[in-house]
Each structure stands twice: as C-alpha cells, then as structure tokens.
Amino acid sequence: MNDLSGATKVDTAASGKPLLAIRNLNVHYGPVHAVRRVSIEVPEQSIVALLGANGAGKTSVLTACMGFLPSTAEGLTFAGRSIAGLRTEEIVRSGMTLTPEGRRVFPGLTVAENLAMGGGATAALRARAKVNRERVFDLFPRLRERLNQKAGSLSGGEQQMLAIGRSLMSEPKLLLLDEPSLGLAPNIVDQIFDLIVLLNKTGTTILLVEQNAEVSLDISHTAFVLRGGEVAASGSSAELRGRGNLDGLYFGI
Amino acid sequence: MEFFLQQFINAMALGGTYALIAIGLAMIFSVMNLINFAHGELMTIGGYVLFFLLVMGMPFGAALLLSLVAAALAAVAMELVAFRPFRNADIVTMLLTSFAVSSILHVLFQNFIGVRPKAIAVPPAISGALTFGTFNVGVVPLISILASVVSVVALVLFLRTTHVGVAMRAAAQDFRTTQLMGINANAVILAAFAISGLLAGVAGALWIFQRGAVDPVMGVMPLLKAFIAVVVGGLGSLPGAAVGGLLLGTLEVFLRAYLPEGLLPFRDAISLSLVIGIFTFYPHGLFGDADAVR
C-alpha cells in the first residue's frame, strides 16, 4: 500500500537533497489517529503536492510540521536540522512558513498591517520588511492599491493573495500552502497556480496541499496521496497522473 | 447651568477613570480570553507603593511615577506566576485563577499592611479647586479627564504604529494565526499585561487623588463598575470599554446630582437597570459585533 520507495522521484528539478524530511509522522486528536506513519520528502527547489479527500489528514500534516499541533515522528528535519519539538516561531525563523487553510487574514487589520505581521517574527525581518513588501507587490500589484484597506473588505481572491504575500514576508525557503484555491473563482484559481509556479522558479520550495488534483499534478514534481491518514500512493506527479484513476486512490476503490 | 457643567466635568472624570480600568480588562480579554478579576488589585498595589514611597520621604511626582511602574510590573508578575501555567486551560479555569489571585492579594494586604485605610497626603495643588469668576471646579476631576484622554491617545498610537501594538490587535482577532506568523505570543501577552497594569495604575492614582487613602479592597468597586462597562461596550472591544466606562460614570454622577432625595439610596440599582436596558437593543453590547480591537 505504501509504495514510498523513493525510486520514483526522478524529476530533474526535484533531484536536490530533501529540504523537508518527514519520517513516520503520527498525529492524534484524542482517540482519533488522524495521521498514521506518514513519511514525506520535499526536495530542495521542488513543488511537492499532497493530495487526498476531505479529512484525509493533509492539514494535520502541515500544522504538525509547523510545530502547531502535538505530534510524534521518527524524524522531522528541515534544511538538515531537526525541527521536532521546536516552537512555531522558531520554525518560521528557520525558513518554513504555512499559508493556512481558509486564508486567515486579520480582517480588522489593513493590508499593510497584515503584511507587517507576516514579516514580524524577528527584528532582522522587520528591518527588511520594506524590501520584502516591494517583492510581494511585484507579484500582487493589487495589494499595493489596497494597502490601507481593511483585509476583511477584500475579495476572496485578494485575501488569498494577501495570505500568500503575508507568508512571503518571512522569506521562506519552504512554503506550505494549504488549499490555496479553495472557494475561488476559476480564473483566480489559474492565477494562484501560475503564481505558485513562478514562486518555485524564483527559488521557493513548495509543499502544496490541494483538492484540485489535476492542476496540482500538472505543476508539481512529486506527489503524495493521503487516504485515512496514511500515504496511499506516492511518486512522480507525471506518473501518478498517468495512472488516471485518482478517485480510486482517494477513496480506495 | 453652572451646576450642570460641574456635574458634567465630574461625570467625565469618573467615566474616564472607569474607562481606563475597563480598557485594561478588555485588552486582556481580547488577547487571551481571560476576565482578570485581580485587575482591581493592580490599582491597590499602585496605591500602596505610592503610600510607602511617600512615607519614605520620596517627592510626590517621583513616587507617583514609580507607583505606575509598580502596577505595570505587578500585572506582568501576575501573568508569569498565575496565568501562564494555565495558558491553554479553559475559560472557567482562568476565571477562577484570577478570583484566587484577587482573594490572595486581599488577604496579603490585610495581614501585612492592615485592614484600615492608609491616608495619602495629596499635594494641595492637586486637591484644591480652580475658580473662574463664580465657577468653581476641582483640580482632581480636571486631572482625571486629562490623564484619561492622554492615556487613551497614547494607547491608540501604540496600537496603530508599533510592531507590538499591531501584533496585539492581530492576536485579539486571531491568536493562533498570529502565532503561526512566528510572532512571539508570550511577548505580546506580556505587553498587554504591562499596559493594562499601567492603565490600572493611572486609574488607581486618580481614585486616590479623589479619596486621599488606599485600603485593601479599594479595587473591588471600580473593578465591578469597569466589568459592567466592558460588558456594556461588548466583551473585548476597546472602544466599547471606553464608551461603556464613560456611560457608567455619567449615569452615576448625574443620578447622584439630580435624583430626588428619597431615591438616592437606589442610585446604583437605577443606573444598573438603565445599563441592562441597553442589552435589549444591543444584545452583544454596544460594540459587540465589531472587531475586537480597532
């Protein structure tokens, strides 16, 4: 069932050493064993897709990596360093950031203040906030126009752009994206996926959680499919795409 | 007209003092869902520090400043010793913890300092009155209004322009996401406690200017009033707390001034009934549905 042999990760861009390596991660919510012995490697410079049906455990994996959820793992290393047991702020400072499911922008704060919070983890980051903000504006010119507007008054697409822009303010080497296309209009979804590719090209490694499997497999190098908290399939995205029957993988039919 | 103006000044003075206490309460509630029933004791601690420094012969101004610092530090100590260990506990546990802190402090004050009020000699410049023609106005109410306005303006500037201030507003809206940004949640909470303590210290000093003494349960009544102000304003809303405080102070002063003699004993009951009437129209308080901190 778990064909995590590693042999299938052949993509050229994904040949780097793992930036994030998760070995046998487990997450429990009380009696619910939500994530079961999940092992995932995210090679440097790659886009890795983490797919699966609702409730498969994708969000739990991401939040556990961020030290935001009690979890146990045989190994949890980021950039060659163990991050098991570190606090979220330490993990952000070391270069890994999560754009959470449902965007979670601060509705009562302005766009500028939201961005400032994303780049607020250390004094060094705060000192570079101006420069980083310009880079975010280059990616999302709309945010510049909305600078002093409350985030709560933005459209869904703009809020997602703000959520991603806010994450970029922490200069992440690895960006974890939890369902960035959720609830957005199709043309906005396309923009978001284009942007993910662009971010990757400019050097950001990405672990992408999505329901939108087809597009995710198109833009990612390797992919993992979770089912009932376990890795049901993994391999190069092209190969998984070739297997066709994704519903089968999702639901075990 | 003159009488009305005098009462108006008194109302703003008392309301401003309530507002300072209420804002501190609301700030802690908005950031960490804690209703700190020991908040009133911060006023008392500031008062005792003022008393002892004056007894030691320190000049009034310096003693006053140090008493404000002491109130802020006491709030920080409360967080570190009493509340941090229960950070992830449910809201009732936190509430009971703050009750316990309040009771313990009462006992400590009573046993180690004394049950009786300690008189504080407020300088004549503060306790006196100003005369404009035929119009007399006490200096204390004017200072109270000025101190409240300055404190609120400073707080608004802090919340809008500093990193910690913005982080505090972010934490009030979505604590987990603020943590997710890598912002040090403990630092934000400590800052919130320090500021709420400082505001309580200012309110305590104003209270003492008015009364000329400090006693172990000095903080109880104003805290109760501030708590009502917070609920009226909408739990966790800072503008709501400020407006609620002003409203409550105004009601109290004007009822005292204009109620017929026979009804005076029912002053608090009447003012509370009026306040409760507000909930008929605003079930969540005046600012209850708006963002917690703006």
Ligand SMILES: Nc1ncnc2c1ncn2[C@@H]1O[C@H](COP(=O)(O)OP(=O)(O)O)[C@@H](O)[C@H]1O
């Ligand atoms: N806070 C929680 N408390 C209890 N169970 C949870 C909690 N969060 C998630 N779960 C359960 O864990 C499983 C995985 O959830 P999640 O990681 O959110 O999946 P996904 O992101 O793939 O939809 C689900 O069965 C869900 O019901």
Ligand SMILES: [Mg+2]
């Ligand atoms: Mg999810």
